[in-house]
Amino acid sequence: MANVLTMFRLLIIPVFIYFLAVDDGGGSVIAGILFAVASITDWLDGQIARRTDTVTDFGRFADPLADRLLIGSALVILLVSHRLPTAPLMAVLVRDAYVMAGYYVLNRKGMRVPVNLLGRISTAVLMLALFLAVLGADVAEPLFWGGAVLSFTSAVVYTRQGVRQFRRPRPGVVERAGA
DSSP: OHHHHHHHHHHHHHHHHHHHHTOOSSOOHHHHHHHHHHHHHHHHHHHHHHHTTOOOHHHHHHHHHHHHHHHHHHHHHHHHTTOSOHHHHHHHHHHHHHHHHHHHHHHHTTBOOOOOHHHHHHHHHHHHHHHHHHHTOTTHHHHHHHHHHHHHHHHHHHHHHHHHHHHSOOTTTSOBTTO
């Protein structure tokens, strides 16, 4: 069921992009609803997978990919339409590309750095800020700055964990892929 929700979220993203892209800058309710639904399925699929012990390799890969695609597509469109400040927006885009590249490198070596609480919180804050930006709410910008800081901080934590795992794998700290 968790993987079905992840696939659903991946399918929502192009529809969300369409409605946000055709928005005139005043806030798109349809895009906002689609973004909210996709964000809720992110939380829900994680809960289902963990509680039913149905975490899969597909889910470990596709879930964060769907998150990054959802957030990244919103960021690019909001950047082009000048609805959020450029500096934190670019920092989040670069951070996401960096973290996904690190995930890929570690995964190829059979290593994995699990998602941590800070990563979950930063994603939640970013999703809330982007939802509000899609709707055109003024409070979105300061919340987005906070999410960008949390996101960057989580990248530092992931980097430290990844480097540690890469140099000297320690059982119980970081899972091995396929375990």
